[in-house]
Amino acid sequence: MTGPTAPDPLLQLALRVEQDIFLVRQRGREVAAAVGLEHQDQVRLATALSEVARDLLHTVDGADVTFAVDVDAATGRPVLRVDLAPARPLPDGRYEPQSGAVARLVDVLAVVADEGDTVVRMSRRVPAHAPALPPERLAQLRDELASSAPGTALDELAAQNTQLIAALDEVRSHRDELEVLNAELQETNRGVMALYNQLTEELEATNRGVVALYAELDEKSAQLRAASESKSRFLANVSHELRAPVTAIIGLARLLADPASDPLTAEQARQVGLIRSSAGDLLSLVNELLDLAKAESGRIEPNWAEVDLRAVFGQLRGTLRALATRPEVELVVAEPPAPATLRSDEVLLAQVLRNLLHNGLKFTERGEVRLRAERRDDSWRLSVSDTGVGIPPELHERVFEEFYQVPGATRVVGTGLGLPYARRLVKLLGGSLELSSEPGRGSTFTVTLPEGGA
Ligand code: ADP
Numbered sequence: 001m002t003g004p005t006a007p008d009p010l011l012q013l014a015l016r017v018e019q020d021i022f023l024v025r026q027r028g029r030e031v032a033a034a035v036g037l038e039h040q041d042q043v044r045l046a047t048a049l050s051e052v053a054r055d056l057l058h059t060v061d062g063a064d065v066t067f068a069v070d071v072d073a074a075t076g077r078p079v080l081r082v083d084l085a086p087a088r089p090l091p092d093g094r095y096e097p098q099s100g101a102v103a104r105l106v107d108v109l110a111v112v113a114d115e116g117d118t119v120v121r122m123s124r125r126v127p128a129h130a131p132a133l134p135p136e137r138l139a140q141l142r143d144e145l146a147s148s149a150p151g152t153a154l155d156e157l158a159a160q161n162t163q164l165i166a167a168l169d170e171v172r173s174h175r176d177e178l179e180v181l182n183a184e185l186q187e188t189n190r191g192v193m194a195l196y197n198q199l200t201e202e203l204e205a206t207n208r209g210v211v212a213l214y215a216e217l218d219e220k221s222a223q224l225r226a227a228s229e230s231k232s233r234f235l236a237n238v239s240h241e242l243r244a245p246v247t248a249i250i251g252l253a254r255l256l257a258d259p260a261s262d263p264l265t266a267e268q269a270r271q272v273g274l275i276r277s278s279a280g281d282l283l284s285l286v287n288e289l290l291d292l293a294k295a296e297s298g299r300i301e302p303n304w305a306e307v308d309l310r311a312v313f314g315q316l317r318g319t320l321r322a323l324a325t326r327p328e329v330e331l332v333v334a335e336p337p338a339p340a341t342l343r344s345d346e347v348l349l350a351q352v353l354r355n356l357l358h359n360g361l362k363f364t365e366r367g368e369v370r371l372r373a374e375r376r377d378d379s380w381r382l383s384v385s386d387t388g389v390g391i392p393p394e395l396h397e398r399v400f401e402e403f404y405q406v407p408g409a410t411r412v413v414g415t416g417l418g419l420p421y422a423r424r425l426v427k428l429l430g431g432s433l434e435l436s437s438e439p440g441r442g443s444t445f446t447v448t449l450p451e452g453g454a
Contacts (some may be wrong), residue, residue, distance in 0.1 A: 025050035036130025236293035302345035309340035328366035336373035343453030364388030385444035430454025
């Protein structure tokens with residue numbers, strides 16, 4: 001069990017009487033310190049050594065103790081090796097320390113055969129960060145150990161006491177630390193519980209708030225719906241009531257201006273003309289209001305049927321030609337690609353397109369107003385584009401609000417009800433009405449309708 005070459009001993013001692021146990025212990029600690037073992041390991045080795053020394057003294061009348069630095073075959077690192085060669089053969093050639101814990105104090109504690117003799121060997125690794133141990137250093141250590149005088153048994157007892165006190169101190173400080181840690185842990189636990197409770201309460205409060213908010217929202221939307229319904233009802237009633245007297249005024253004015261009636265002075269004829277045109281404007285406003293109110297209250301029921309877009313476009317081409325009075329503006333109604341059919345309400349659809357074309361003609365001074373149809377998958381895109389004044393982007397949604405007219409364009413007559421009405425109708429037909437426009441570059445209103453109806 002020896003290495004190829006047995007290391008030179010650093011120190012040798014004889015263990016024969018009780019006092020030698022102290023000596024072995026003390027010298028063991030000195031050697032351990034000299035080769036670079038850490039303080040705790042020095043104490044461990046010294047303790048193990050004194051235990052084994054006591055056992056051997058009692059069982060085999062002592063031993064020859066040899067300290068040496070060896071090299072661990074597995075790691076190539078130095079180890080401190082202590083061999084105790086028994087004075088008499090070990091019983092059965094075996095050795096078991098009295099206390100089982102002793103073996104744990106060192107890396108190796110075993111009985112080995114060394115050059116025919118049986119020795120008890122213990123060893124402990126020298127830590128990697130300890131100073132190197134070249135042969136010169138070992139020779140120096142050997143000299144130092146040889147010249148240092150061993151202390152008395154009393155000295156060793158005192159040293160042992162000091163070590164014990166230090167170890168006890170360490171244990172106590174560990175226990176104190178543990179107590180502090182425990183207290184901190186309990187504190188933290190209490191804190192976490194408090195936080196958790198607080199969060200739970202806040203969450204509950206927030207939930208209650210959200211529920212209340214939803215209830216309020218529901219109530220508000222019900223109120224809004226009711227308000228919108230009464231507005232539609234009011235508009236319908238007022239416009240209905242206004243229609244009869246306004247129509248009467250127009251009829252009477254026509255009668256007054258009739259050549260068969262009493263002749264009027266030129267001034268009277270002019271004034272009657274004014275009355276007629278104002279009443280005419282009023283009637284168209286009343287009619288549009290009535291239409292819108294009807295659409296909003298859902299009282300318009302589309303008359304669903306197969307609609308031929310070519311027929312609708314042809315009709316629009318004919319009726320709107322009369323409106324396109326400016327020679328600088330061309331009205332183009334492009335022929336839809338065949339088969340140009342969809343399920344819809346022909347009258348309502350024609351009303352929407354007429355409205356959009358009418359606006360195009362109103363707001364375009366030169367260029368063209370074009371109606372075209374395009375099929376995309378299962379829907380139709382009917383677009384009315386013009387090269388007119390255009391609409392600023394921030395007003396693209398506002399023009400669909402009732403009575404809204406883009407400021408500055410007021411010299412063109414109108415009510416501001418056409419677009420909201422058109423959008424309502426398109427919605428009833430299951431589609432959408434969108435606008436894209438740039439001021440000065442014209443506008444495009446696009447009606448998208450599903451081919452199969454709403
Ligand atoms: P009206 O034409 O009777 O004023 P609408 O609801 O049809 O009412 O249109 C609202 C406003 O939107 C118009 O007053 C006009 O300012 C703007 N507008 C509508 N169509 C066009 C268009 N083709 N080009 C430019 N502006 C338009």
